[in-house]
Structure formats: structure tokens, C-alpha cells
Amino acid sequence: MPTPDELKxxxxxxxxxxxxxxQDLTGGGDHFRAEIVSERFTGLSPIxxxxxxxxxxxxxxxxxxxxxxIKTSTP
Amino acid sequence: MENTQIREFLEQAIKDNEVMLFMKxxxxxxxxxxxxxTAGALNALGVRYxxxxxxxxxxxxxxxxxxSGWPTIPQLFIGGELVGGCDIVMEMYEKGELAERLGADxxxxxxxxxxxxxxxxxxxxxxxxxxxKLNR
Numbered sequence: 001m002p003t004p005d006e007l008k009x010x011x012x013x014x015x016x017x018x019x020x021x022x023q024d025l026t027g028g029g030d031h032f033r034a035e036i037v038s039e040r041f042t043g044l045s046p047i048x049x050x051x052x053x054x055x056x057x058x059x060x061x062x063x064x065x066x067x068x069x070i071k072t073s074t075p
Numbered sequence: 076m077e078n079t080q081i082r083e084f085l086e087q088a089i090k091d092n093e094v095m096l097f098m099k100x101x102x103x104x105x106x107x108x109x110x111x112x113t114a115g116a117l118n119a120l121g122v123r124y125x126x127x128x129x130x131x132x133x134x135x136x137x138x139x140x141x142x143s144g145w146p147t148i149p150q151l152f153i154g155g156e157l158v159g160g161c162d163i164v165m166e167m168y169e170k171g172e173l174a175e176r177l178g179a180d181x182x183x184x185x186x187x188x189x190x191x192x193x194x195x196x197x198x199x200x201x202x203x204x205x206x207x208k209l210n211r
Contacts, residue, residue, distance in 0.1 A: 046163045047145075054146050061146040062136075067109065068147070069162050 001029035002065060007057075008034075014056040015040050019075075030066035041074045082138040085127075094124035094177065095152040097139055102126050109161035113149040116168040120179040153177065 004022040011020045011034060018038035025031040034053065041049045049072040054061050061068050089095050094117065100106030102114040106128075117124050129135045129148055140146050143157050151158045153176060158164065167173040174181045 046166070047157060047159055050159065050163060051144060059146075062140070069109075071162060071166075 002032075002060075003029065004032065007032055007065075007068075011036060011053065011056055015052070025067075025069070030064070031069075032065060032067070033069040033071075035071045037073050037075055039075060041072050046072070076132075078134055078138060081132070081134050082142060085135070085139055085142060088125065088127060089152045089155055092125035092152075093154060094122055096124055096126045096149060097129055097135075097152075098126055098149040099128065099130050101128055106130060107148070109147075110149045113151060113161045113164045116164055116173060117151075119168070119182050120174055120177060122177045122179050 004024045008020045008022040011022070012018055015036070015038045018036055018040070020037075021035045023033045025033050036053060040052065044052070050070050053070050053072065054068070057065055057068070085097075096102075096114060096117065098105065098107075098110035098114060100110055102118065105111035105114055114126065127135070129139065136148060139148075139150065143150055143152075145157055145160065147160050149161055149164075151160075151164050158167070158176070164173060167176070171181055173179075
């Protein structure tokens with residue numbers, strides 16, 4: 001079961017320099033909320049920003065990670 | 076039904092319906108909080124939209140994510156283009172961007188939670204029961 005820390009580290013290594021906060025919304029290890037501030041989002045549409053984050057986890061989103069709520073912004 | 080037929084159906088639905096929502100459950104009976112909030116935002120704006128329940132056959136979801144590149148449900152398409160899932164749609168709703176994009180007026184009571192509007196909207200206002208076609 002993934003932990004918030006694990007998700008945070010994986011996002012941080014995919015988006016170096018990003019400020020990442022991950023919460024386990026239910027305590028069940030499958031509904032997460034990630035808030036990410038990264039330079040990488042500059043110039044991207046919200047869709048593209050979220051896809052970048054979903055991309056870190058591939059097929060796990062919708063499977064082991066049942067739900068990943070995302071909030072992205074630029075510094 | 077073959078997977079390719081499902082995909083063709085989904086592509087056609089996205090093309091034919093200016094506002095197309097793929098969700099878990101229906102606008103009247105959403106089966107997931109994220110789907111409920113997204114449908115609620117559309118209901119609150121009073122726009123006409125088509126909604127398809129992805130739950131009856133898991134291949135609907137697989138094919139949808141395959142063509143949109145978006146892993147989760149709900150997914151909202153406007154004018155044939157993926158606008159986002161629950162987070163993006165709600166953020167756009169709150170900023171008034173969704174109303175603008177859809178040419179709708181924001182509800183006058185700004186404090187109203189979109190989800191609360193689900194029960195208030197007449198069914199005739201939108202949701203087209205596309206799922207029936209896929210279940211045949």
C-alpha cells in the first residue's frame with residue numbers, strides 16, 4: 001500500500017525542485033491529495049499539468065492508488 | 076460488444092455532445108463523490124450535457140482512458156476536448172471559468188455548494204441516457 005511519503009518522494013524525483021505535499025484523505029492508503037508547486041508547470045494548461053503528475057504513477061492511478069486529487073501551481 | 080466498438084461509441088459521444096461527462100453512476104445517482112461534484116457543477120450552471128456511466132462495463136473506462144490519456148473518472152469534455160477531472164472542473168467552476176467556457180451564468184448565490192444543486196435541477200435539463208446504447 002503506498003504511503004503519502006512514498007508518493008511525495010516519487011513526485012519530487014520526477015519533478016526536481018518541486019514543493020510537494022501529499023495527504024492520505026481517508027487513512028486507507030488509496031485516496032490521496034497532492035499539492036504541487038513546480039516551475040515545470042509554467043506555460044502548461046491545467047490538463048497538461050495534471051497529466052504530468054498522473055504520469056509519475058502510470059497504471060497505479062485507478063488501481064492501487066484509487067484516487068489522486070491534484071492541485072498544481074507555479075512558484 | 077468489441078473493444079473497438081466501445082471506443083468508436085465513446086469517440087462519437089464526445090464528438091456529438093458539446094458537453095460530455097463520463098462519470099461513475101448517473102447525475103441523478105452518482106456512485107462516487109468526485110463524479111457527484113463534477114455533475115453538480117454542471118447542474119448548478121444549468122447547462123445541458125450528456126452523461127455516461129462508466130461502471131456497467133469496465134472496458135468503457137479502459138477505452139476512455141486509452142483515448143483521453145486521463146487515468147481517472149470523471150472526465151469532462153467540452154467541444155470534443157478533455158477539460159479535466161473533478162479537481163480541474165471544480166477549480167474552473169469556482170473561478171467562474173467553467174461558466175464562461177459554457178456560456179452560462181454563475182448561480183447568484185455564490186456560497187452554494189455545487190453538489191447541493193444536484194437535487195434541485197430537473198432531469199429534463201440535460202443528462203442524456205447514453206448508457207442504454209452501450210448496454211445493448
